[in-house]
Amino acid sequence: MAVTYPQLSHGALQQILADQKVNRPVLQIIVYKQMSQSDQLKYRFQMSDGVETCSNFVIILPELIQRISKGEFEKFTVVELKAYTCTVNPGIGREIIVVSDMSVVMSGAKIGKRLDKQESNGGFLSNAGNTSLNGKPRAEPSKTASPMAAAKSGVSGPQSVCPISAITPYFNAWKIRARVTSKANKRNWSNARGEGCVFSFDCMDESTEIRVNAFTKECDKYYDLIEVNKVYYITKGTVKTANKKFSNLANDYEITLNSDSVVELCADIEVSEMPKIRYRFVQIKDLESVALQSVVDVLAVVKNVDECMSITSKKTQKELKKRDIALVDKTSYEVRFTLWNEVAEQFDGQTNQIIAIKNAVVGEFNGRTLSGVSSTTYQLDPDIPETNILKEWFEREGQTLSTNTLSKSYEGIRDNEWKFLSQINEQTVNGDNRSYFNIRARVVQTGRNPIYKACGQNGCLKKVTDNNNGFYHCAKCQTDSTQYEPRLVLSVALSDCTSEIWITLFQEQAEKILGISAKELHELQESNPPEFVKALTASEFKE
DNA sequence: CCCCCCCC
Ligand SMILES: [Zn+2]
DSSP: OOOOOOOOOTTHHHHHHTTOOOSSOEEEEEEEEEEOSSSSOEEEEEEEOSSOEEEEEEEOOHHHHHHHHTTTTOTTOEEEEEEEEEEEETTTTEEEEEEEEEEEEEOHHHHOSOOOOOOSSOHHHHHHTTOOTTOOOSSOTTOOOOHHHHHTSOTTTTSOOOOGGGOOTTOOOOEEEEEEEEEOOOEEEEETTEEEEEEEEEEEOSSOEEEEEEEHHHHHHHTTTOOTTOEEEEEOOEEEEOOGGGOOOSOSEEEEOOTTOEEEEOOOOOGGGSOOOOOOBOOGGGGGGSOTTOEEEEEEEEEEEOOOEEEEOTTTOOEEEEEEEEEEOTTOEEEEEEEEHHHHHHOOOOTTOEEEEEEEEEEESSBEEEEOOTTOEEEESOSSHHHHHHHHHIIIIITTSOOEESBOOHHHHHTSOEEOGGGOSTTTTOTTSOOOOEEOOEEEEEOSOOEEEEOOSTTOOOBOEEOSSSOEEETTTTEEESOOEEEEEEEEEEEOSSOEEEEEEEHHHHHHHHTSOHHHHHHHHHHOHHHHHHHHHTTTTOO
């Protein structure tokens, strides 16, 4: 019995490469190979429309890459491109077609040969076969796709968009089209370098995501324009290395908007074309070993939702709203996740729902906690395969298992006994048996030099030595860097009516007692020694 | 150029 082969979209490649929209073209895979030159895994495909071939199809999306590895897109497979973007790669000045969704029409194994268009003169066939993987298709001779030429046009004009993953500090002719996934609050800042305001937003396309920062002038210019879930064209901007300490996005770079930047709303985009938010989940159990203040994504079952409550900030005396949510995942570990203000009030998740959290900050209060910050987002029952797996686990066994909680409850702490300083001795603080107790005492003296320079490499925090040439050496990482992180080890003398003792406070506790961050204190030490001493001694005689 | 994210 004869096999009926699928019909390829003859002529589609020429149209696609000429920037004409072709709806769901049906193409045949001729060959593909992994691209090795970048650290990000990518595949390059040669596709045929039956008339000609083009080798500039690129696959970056992890979901599609996984399907490639499962053998779904072998040689001669006919596919329908459900979503793709034709862009100019600023690196090579040539069109590339980034495929973000495709489905198999018929497997290559079943077809077993090329489905070139049968022409009476045979002309197409001879041309179709000879495009090399590095070659440019011979169609569309009039197209000049140099990025510099393209950059002269307006932002929503003819310059082709490129994938976010193509942005590097070495090219400035990029133009992206990206959906905003989160928008941080506008904040004021002031330090030795000046003062101003800032906000940032995270956005993504089919390829990856990136954080965009806007300072002062650009902050005022774009703050109202940027809205979550809307799609924007962005051109120009300074591309910088991202500091991983402050985001968990899948990008080594960030954009800082400048006076040349153009940001325009892209109104004519369908919701179905929007890529799904991608997460890089950390298991709750592993939060124990994650550096404090790091930014993580978590997928969990909502085990309990507390009421929203009002508290007063100690620092600003302002009234704040907060809501605690207990999360549990397949590790049977539980952690408390705190949402703040409007986000806390608006939270409408229910017990037993699955929650995917992006960009939560790891904190510490009698164990580990998670806190929402202004770039944190969450989805309830997200449309990802892990949701059902986790839901089934919870219904089957998770809900009856007892959990190991990383965030000890306030009630548990409150039950601890109160001690006078004179009661603290070798018996109460014995070696490996940790004991917890509360004390009420007055700070009578603070150590005078609490700041040390720590290694800033992904959570190392070992003390670095000053090479006295502008570099600081970390013996653990075996690296020299111009950067370091000021950290605190503060000795304080406590006194109550029974006794006086010296205790050592590390970073977070020291910041709390002093009421100033290590960074701010360090800046004071450098710029204003009298104020530094004042800040250090400010806590003395406080309870 | 920010990098705070609050409370028990
Ligand atoms: Zn180090």
